[in-house]
Amino acid sequence: MSSAATRTAGQDHLWSVDDHLEDILGTVRPLEPIELQLLDAQGCVLVEDVTVPVSLPPFDNSSMDGYAVRVADVAGASEEYPAVLTVVGDVAAGQAEAPYVGPGQAVRIMTGAPLPPGAEAVVPVEWTDGGLGEGPVTGMRAHSASPEGAFGQVHIHRAAEARAHVRAAGSDVKAGDRALEAGTILGPPQIGLLAAIGRATVRVRPRPRVVVLSTGSELAQPGEALGTGQIYDSNSFALYAAARDAGAIAYRVGAVADDAETLRATIEDQLIRADLVVTTGGVSVGAYDVVKEALSSVGDEDEAGGGIDFRKLAMQPGKPQGFGSIGPDHTPLLALPGNPVSSYVSFELFVRPAIRTLAGLKDVHRPTTRATLAADKALTSPQGRRQFLRGTYADGTVTPVGGAGSHLVAALAHADALIVVPESATSVEPGTEVEVVLLG
Template sequence: MSSTARGTADRVWSVSEHLDNILRQLRPLEPIELQLLDAQGCVLVEDVTVPVALPPFENSSMDGYAVRTTDTQGATDEHPAVLTVIGDVAAGAGELPTVGPGEAARIMTGAPLPPGAEAVVPVEWTDGGTGSLARAIGMRAASAEPVGAEVRVHRPAAPGQYVRARGSDVAAGELALAAGTVLGPPQIALLAAVGRATVRVRPRPRVVVMSTGSELVPPGEELAPGTIHDSNSFMLTAAARDAGALSYRVGAVVDDAETLRTTIEDQIIRADLLVTSGGVSVGAYDVVKEALGDQIDFRKLAMQPGKPQGFGFVGGERETEGESRTARVPLLALPGNPVSSYVSFELFVRPAIRTLMGVEPVHRCSVRAVCEGGVTSSPKGKRQFLRGWYADGRVTPVGGAGSHLVKALAHANALIVVPEDSVEVADGAEVDVVLLD
């Protein structure tokens, strides 16, 4: 047992003390340069400015005809403006025809506005021209309209109508994304649009999850007497992914200290954080305590569920690119009952993951809500976290307080917090609620 563990073996920690102790010892991961798609979900560590205006040129927002506005004044269905079509302008076109008085150029969406043109009239405002405009639009300029053809315009066009101005999205030199932004699909699109192929970010933490227990059988396999399906490792791996991490599930480890030590040593190379479930209490087969008692501080917390917890660092020297370096990886040891394990994840592991990412908020959102039905029995001196369903400022307890009730957990979207000094909550009283959605 470590000196820290010996000094705290009999101490009862509060939830806040345990969490603060964990977060004080964690630092955001070092930034790296990643390709855009690899950076999804990561946190930007640099301000990104726009090198060129977006869009970089005036272009059409409609399929139709580029025209001079004076040539369409007074146009109606009865008295259309008749214009000579001088050519086609497709998206990506380099050489552009110049639109003179009484002329129009057939234009496709996204194509640059040709010189002389001031607006675009949609094809729906015209007779479609002498050529087969509808077919050409569908084929995207597969056949050009014959020069000298005419188009009849039935409505007048205003200057700039259906024209996307240069820089109308973002101007050159403008801030596109600020450091601290989490990169989702829209942010990836903006980076690509301004020409960035790579970006500097804090990587998503690699979280390795393993459950312990000789009684655990993978889903899909038949249960023998005395065995249960392993749900914790699936739940915690999914929860780590939901928190923003790259999560890896390891199959359940049997109750053997040497096997667990070997498994952890094998996994450290791909982990920024290790999470175990089970084996942290005071039973004869608490394998995590047996295997890691000299590295991990095992604590008793004043909470229900989730009294037994463990935190510390494992690992040592690691060979990287020819150099030996210290690679101590944080490990959070959670209790084995499913509800205890999940509540512990939300309170301690999720904030740890968000801290490694360098992203706010670290914690789940908490609100005040009216408790419908109340809580009749809460252990004095412990902070209780009950499953609940929250909607429109009201929360209702779901299931009982048992830490094995997985169904109740699956039907909850919040945790009802009952303070340490309360043994009950009256029907209609306000409580703190941690939102899980």
């Protein structure tokens, strides 16, 4: 089953994890490309190949501070018998013109400066007396020009081969080369390369904007004093951080009380800045499950597939789920259960792939591997449910952390993997090979 047509299955239909995910990824589409300034494009995905307009480096230049020389003039140079050359000028990085290097001459050169005409190699300053006749030195010394226009002499104590310490034009990339290909995620090195070849803007799919909100009158904000029957709102903080980790621009909305009209109005107000809305809580069968009440009748029920479908999944934790679209732009909305572990596991399985699909990424899923179960006793799992248990993974072994309870936030904080128990298994013995979803 896939796409909006699957939402006609009815309230009693038990969805598989795979069918629910297929419905989501069959509905969510990558965001339309836009042109962004380089500094705004970090974390975005290129939608076109970028070709190099100018070679890097664009000219032969020195990789060292030293002296630009002719190879024949320093052949056989040594500490005992140095080559003595006349210094005819300086050339620094960014200098437009450089003196010509003739026979018996040298030009003092700085790192990154263009190789002067006539020069064939660069002798590092450490191989010279720095122009003072005092033997090898480790720094550049100033020269005093002679009355004839020369800059004095330099003693060179080592020979140099042709092109020594010279960065050739185009040795990094050549004009016409492909610098980056479509589908590349723009991290710091890629931003640097684009700047180096002169690109001020780039065409990308923008980072998805994800609005996260919790529901529940029992929720207090961290930093506040807890009242009777209250708990702190941890879900919206965890999901906000998870959305950012997935590459989104995240917006966290404070917890909304158990009032359908307030929730509906809050979500509608957030649509202006949302490419995806994620709610947590209020999707079960309780008397105060306001997300279902607020959203089951919201959306344009037309051929475009608007509206939210609330469904039961054959998984633990995270059985109650909601998915659909809302508002005039059919903004995707995923409604997750309210228990902290259920909420986070649901995010990893369903929301993260949706965010990465919106971003235009090819690989939308967390990596998985096979690992040996290291446990004191067998793991139990309900028949017909795919269970996701928290664990720590290292060197091909996975160890359970905490129990199966969907409220165990501390255990979740110490886990870096999910242990997958398939629907067909009711127990898994220690030493068994299991599937593991890697969260780190």
